[in-house]
Amino acid sequence: MRLTLLGTGTSQGVPVIGCRCEVCQSADWHDKRLRTSAMVECDDMRIVIDAGPDFRQQMLRTGVRQIDAILLTHEHKDHTGGLDDVRAFNFVDYPIVRPIDIYATEHTTACVRRDFGYAFVENKYIGAPEMRLHAIATDQPFTLNGREIIPINGRHSERFNVTGYRIGKMAYLTDFKELMDGEVEKLKGVDTLVVNALRFMPHHSHFSVDEALALIDEVKPRVAYLTHLSHDIGLHAETSKQLPEGVFLGYDTLTIDIEE
Helix, strand or coil, rough: CCCEEEEEEECCCCCCCCCCCCCHHHCHHHCEEEEEEEEEECCEEEEEEECCHHHHHHHHCCCCCCCEEEEEECCCCCHHHCCEEEEEHCCCCCCCCCCCEEEHHHHHHHHHHHHHHCCCCCCCCCCCEEEEEEEECCCEEEEEEEEEEEEEEEEEECCCCCCEEEEEEEEECCCCCCCCCCHHHCCCCCCCCEECCCCCCCCCCCHHHHHHHHHHHHHHCCEEEEEECCHHHHHHHHHHHHHHCCCCECCCCCCCEEEC
């Protein structure tokens, strides 16, 4: 299995528009972060997790011509705003049209149907994105091409839920503030854990670094990567030195091979 971190930034990305902090002005490319997203390649299948406003740029950067499915963690625009750009994958081999399967909770699929209504009307215009929505239940695994996907149920805040995903020995959690009761058990035995850590200071709707490290300590993966990082996380080169053994700051384009 191969995991690629397509983007590791928070909802504003890094640099933040107009900001003059040392992180946003850093010349180190590790400090340039598109909105959070990832790609998993396994079983001759390519899955993208979240498609935010930077989806087009991320796909161009990878050079891929085909994806099989998109898993959405929740409905916020920094995770869904780029879905219109699945059109490129729909029509790359035109006249063959390849719809993209989108998997998310019922609430999130309803938001996608509302926000991209023009893609789901009966007589839509030629060239509109072709998306097939699949509502999942967070208490039940589902399969893609024979591969089991285990949803991880959590809260983004008191107002919003969020879904993480375990695929084989890899688990990916972003925008979590809390895991629901019993969900940590689904993570036991993972080799590689990717988890959000917005900044060092506490935040009302995202894990801080300490909260992410507490989860990592409980799950005990072989290796862990922090993602959904704001400019408040500090410079990549400096903050990396502060993390415990086996825990690393994620960065855009990082590719991780996971033995199964």
